[in-house]
Structures are given as C-alpha cells and as structure tokens.
Amino acid sequence: MPTSGTDKSEPICIELDDVVAGYGELVILNHLSLQVSRGKVTLLIGPNGAGKSTALKTLFGMLPVRHGRIRLDGNDITGAAPRDLLTRHGVAFVPQGRNLFGRLSVYENLELGGITLGMKTTRERIPEVLERFPCVKNRLHSAAASLSGGEQKQLEVGRALLLRPKVLLIDEPSVGLSPLVVQDVFLLLRALADAGTTVLIVEQNVRSALKLADEAIALASGRHVLHRRADELLSDPDLDRLFLGGTRAAGPIP
C-alpha cells in the first residue's frame, strides 16, 4: 500500500485508478493508482524506469491505457487523444528535452503552440505570453535554435501557456540547464500553480524540485509507493533511499 501524508480534503484534479500502460509488450505502469491535488505543484519521483515519464505520456494520451481509468476533475478521460486533452480538458504537456522546432522562428513556434486555438486567438494571446518572458520577446524573429537553453525552456513553457491550461504536465524541465536558470523555471512553475494551474512535474533534480513542490509522489516499478507533503519529504533523512527506489518494509510513513 502506498503511504500518504497529504491532506485528504484537498480537491482532486487528476486521478489514475489501477492504470496499466507501457510500450509494445513492455509494461511500465503496473496497476498504478495515484491522485494529484488541484492547483498544486506535485512532483513525481522515483528511480530510472519507475514509470514517471510514462505516467505523464499516458495521462496525455500518448500511450494507450490497457487497464484502469484516468479521471480529470471527476470526468473520465481514459483514451482521450492529446488534441482533445488540450482543447477540451485544458491539459498541456511539455515533454522531456528540447521541444522547440529549431529551424522555425520564436514566433512560429508560438503560433504552433496555439494551433488548436485558431490563428486569431493565438495571435491575440501571444503578446500576453511574451509579457511574461521579456528575453524571448526580444528574439521573436530569431531561429528558436539560436536561443540559450534557459530561453528555450521558457519559450516551451510559454508556448504551453498560450492554451491557458488548467493542468500542466512537465517532464524534466531542468535537463541541460544551469542551476540559476533552473531556479527561474521552477519559480515560473510555482507562480503558475499559485495562479490556479495544477502542475505535475517529473524531475531528477529532486531536492530543488521538492522546495518548489507542494506534494510528492514516489513511484517504483510502475507502482505508487508514497505520497507526502513535499516539505516533509525534503526533511526526511530517508529521502535519498526513497528517491533511489526503496520502499519502507512495513507500515505508513509518519
């Protein structure tokens, strides 16, 4: 049984119920059940191969659900396509790594981000997004590949924000970024959650991410093994063992 140290009265935004998913014949999510609170930053942690990125991809409809249900604000979204999740349910996903189209300009990348909105709405919203990212604003017509790593990540998040998502799924935002830039990105995610967006983040840089997060969920071998408040977990002397994939032998974590 997973252990839980979170407040049960928090409204639930995302719920995975006994989900099985994977790649081809390989099962990664092994009857995974978890709940993500609305308007919070929730960090998914676990060792490599635990199923963190797979959980995000499955949630975003990029991998089929073989068993179980996924609910968003109580509505069943199992099997919904990415496009539906973006347009009808307000779920945006920033995958791992560099996600811009390097040969296209910054502006064209933003336009692509709003492709599900229609051109008129996208062009109306682009200035709003740019206000939040002044460094990107000054490079609108540069090739996206010419931006620094931090600017690229900001543009990726900005592109996702064009859709004014209710839920932002973000996979390893710190990869390839300097510590200072990572802090900027984390602050941005914190601000989004404070404004009401539910943020579910997968991050290897666990200690830094726990400082940003409200809650943390640990996975091991495609199963949910722990759900606690981030600040409690940060002060837990067993954090490294938990992050590396160990689980307590018995009994709940106090």
Added chain:
Amino acid sequence: MTRQPRWLIGMVGMAALLVLPPFLRSYGLYLLSYWLVFVIATMGLNLTVGYAGQASLGHAAFLGIGAYSVAIVMKAGCSFWLGLPLSAVLCFVVGLGLGFPALRVQSIYLAFATLGFSVAALLVMRYEEWLTGGTSGINDVGRPSLFGLDLGGNLAYYYFVLAVAVVVAALLRGVLRSPWGKAFTALRDNPIRAESLGIDVRAYTLLSFAIGASCAGIAGALLASLVQFVDPTPFGLGVSFTMYLMVVVGGSGTFFGPALGAVVGVLLPEWLRFAQGWYLTAFGVAVIVLMLWLPGGLLSLPDRLKARAIAASRPRT
C-alpha cells in the same frame, strides 16, 4: 541567402519566364512547359518529402493518374475543365489512401510501400486496356480553350501552364506560411513534440500525401494536354526516382528547391545531349558531384559560399 535576394532572383526568373518564351522555337516552348509540369509535381512531392518528412517513391503514379483522368474524361467527350479538377480530387483521395502505410512505417520501409503502389498503378495503366488503352495509350488528347481564348498553340499553352504553376505555388506558399503549414515541418522534425502541441499527427501525415498527390494530379492533367497523348512510359518507376532526385537536388524543404531541381531533372539531360550516347552517364556524374558537393541541395549554395567567405576572412591563428 537572405530573403530579399532570394525573392529578387525569383522575380527576375519570373520576368524571364514571361518575356523570353515568344522568342523560343517550338521545342524550346515544349521543354519549358514540360519543366513547369515537373515543377508543379515536385512542389507537391516537396511538401510530402521535404516539409513533412515522409518518404514517397510513388509520385509518378499520381502524375499518371492525373494524365489518364484528363485523357479518359476528354475521350468520353467531356471538357478538360472537368478533367483538371477531377485529376486533382482523385489524386487527393488516392493520396490519402497511400498515406495510411505512413502511419505504421517510416523511412525506407515507407519508400518501398509507396514504390509498391507505383508498380501497381503502372500495371493498371499497362494492362487495363479497356480503361487506359494499354501500351498503345490514348491518342488525341486535346488542349482546352479558356473564355474563348484557344490554348491549342504551344505559346498559349505554355502561358497557361505557367499560370497554373503560379497559382499552385501561391496556394502552397499560403499553406506553408500558415501555422498549419508549419505543422508539417513539426511533423518532420519530431512527431512526438508535434503531438504534444495537439497537432493531429495522423491527419497531417495523410494530408501531406494527399496535397502532394493532388499537385502531381494537376501536373499530370497538364502533361496529358501538353503531349496530347498518354501512355504508361512517362509514369514508370524511374520517373518517381527522378522526381525524388529533383526535390533533393533542388533543396528538400525549401520553397524554390523544386524549380531548381526540375532544371536538373528535366532540362540538364537535354543540355547534355551534345554528349550523344554519353549524355545519361554525364547526367549521372553531374548528379553525383552535386550531391557530394551540395548535400543540402542547390539552394544551399549561397549559404555555403557565404560561410566559406566568412571563414576565409578570419585571421589565421
């Protein structure tokens, strides 16, 4: 090369295409029209291959479907103006169908799947005599008239083909400059990233084939009326390879690439005819040298020269 010089060269080229043809002989006009037909067809293939990143070796089949559609419609006594849109629509629909293998396989496997389609289409053209006339083909495919203006003459028909090429180019330009057009590029660069933005990868893959095929259908319709005769020979597998070559040699995924590529694929062999029996060998060597020297295509030449000039101007340490 920056955009302004590229457009300036484009405008000069267009002016030449408008002004010079009246001074050409009949064969020159025919060659120029033939080149424009392949520019239209390869613009479509460039969308499929260059922008959307889908390998297709079935393009000659669409050229054939377009040509036979017009020939069959006109043989039945209907107008060219019915045959032209029919060619485009039919190829669009068949192109959608050909896109389905691309949803399951990519790269060389997709190339072979489309090659299989090309073989099947060629066999239909060759052996379904009741429809296509078999190896004897269909004779006396007429040329149309437009608002009372007879397009039967070589010069008039050349200007008509040029006008269609400009319209197709403008439409494709509009598509490619829109966010929906950028979605094709996104699909080529990384389908997973594209999907994460809500781009319907499945629909765009199919559309890239369908639009590309539709352009080839239009080109085929124009070809039928240009040659005034249709048989399976111009739609063989070699033509599919040549069209692919035109896209790559011109500059895959560049807007003006197909025009330059078609110069290499259509006009260069004619210019090399002075070599008589060696002209195909000379053509092959020219293509190998081009690909080794300019793997990014002819349109990458100015950037390459510029980079070399910058490197030469740097002081050596």
